[in-house]
Amino acid sequence: MPHTYKYPRAALTVDCVVFGLDDEDLKVLLIERGGEPFVGSWALPGGFVEIDETLEAAAQRELTEETSLGKVFLEQLYTFGQVDRDPRERVVTVAYFALVNIRDHRVRAATDARGVGWFAVANPPKLAFDHATILKTAHQRLKGKVRYQPIGFELLPPKFTLRQLQHLYETILERTLDKRNFRRKVLAMGFVEETNEMQQDVAHRAAKLFRFNEKKYRRLSKSGYLFEL
């Protein structure tokens, strides 16, 4: 069924920059394109926005369809509207960035994605469209944001050691942090709580596991507290 308009219209898509963290690096989730254009290239998961769904719903849907990822932390990043960013026709894309805990989510290619994989953000493959620009923008945003909002926890399992948390910040901020100062600061915040569980199956002294108490954070936040790291 065709749809006709008086003036030409740009197509509207969403793209998702999904970050994950493994023991070594900050990673980004990419798909191998199964359709034209750029067949066989790596690209950000994404696709067309349906006429009756919100932008965020479209981002969630595309993510699930192409990578089988479930509900994740998702935030709008920026809208890219260069006139020739898609060789076929004018396409404007609303980019989202997402943070997930890699080990909790098995990814699997589907629909028009031929493959899926995690790639080091510092060293990604050649990307389709202007996705390299989008990735760079997302990475900068993450670096800036992580210092002023407690979103890093999204990259960790629900219970984590302080070492893991520090490693996360060191990886994203690309600098080392002092262990004692880091621990003191994090614990002083009050919303990173000790559980009474310990790390299991490690070949050295087991560390305490901690948990991010989001309710407590919200409460503090409302009464003027400013997160900063």
Next chain:
Amino acid sequence: MPHTYKYPRAALTVDCVVFGLDDEDLKVLLIERGGEPFVGSWALPGGFVEIDETLEAAAQRELTEETSLGKVFLEQLYTFGQVDRDPRERVVTVAYFALVNIRDHRVRAATDARGVGWFAVANPPKLAFDHATILKTAHQRLKGKVRYQPIGFELLPPKFTLRQLQHLYETILERTLDKRNFRRKVLAMGFVEETNEMQQDVAHRAAKLFRFNEKKYRRLSKSGYLFEL
């Protein structure tokens, strides 16, 4: 000439939240709509994105067309995609926010704007569409951004007194600041330079005029300096 597509497409618009500062308040520039829907209502200036122009170009164009404002500081804010935000059909809008020096720019209604006016941000009239939400988002962004980026200068004339600058921050941040600490801090930054001109025609001791040296700021910024106020 009709344009036909296989799937229905959302229309794409841009809207501009233009902030200005007068002696009293933070103001926002609104237009009185001359066309349906919401004829006679106040709204943000904006309109449809042409098929061969970038989003930012569209924002600049609409601003000039509707309010006769020339080139201004413009930055992408957020993209609003609620399904029913426009009663006619699905319209996704990319919102921009702009900062201008009110006294340097005479505004004048044109094209489909019946009127133009500056309104106190704290107390705006009822707005068309979801523009109240967009305005609130822009205001929050401005409040956050002004502390970490030297964008406030866009709201002032090229030469300004430290009192004006302090007043600007007090207005946007909605709190008072200590005069001596403020002056010390601003001058310590190094890129707010004394000119050898003085205020004219004031009924009291004339103040020195200062100037924002953007080049100097960029240089400092690149070598790791972080603006903060």
Next chain:
DNA sequence: CCAAAAGTGTTTCACGTACACCCATGC
């Protein structure tokens, strides 16, 4: 001479930063 705003220093306190050693556990 009065009103209005310009301009100027010092003290105090909190917080960021730098830094090194002993402890617990698994192999």
Next chain:
DNA sequence: GCATGGGTGTACGTGAAACACTTTTGG
């Protein structure tokens, strides 16, 4: 017993915040 990471306290310096009076100018 050794390798690996867990866990802890103190001293120092910088920078933020609080605070009040004298000077200049125009009317």
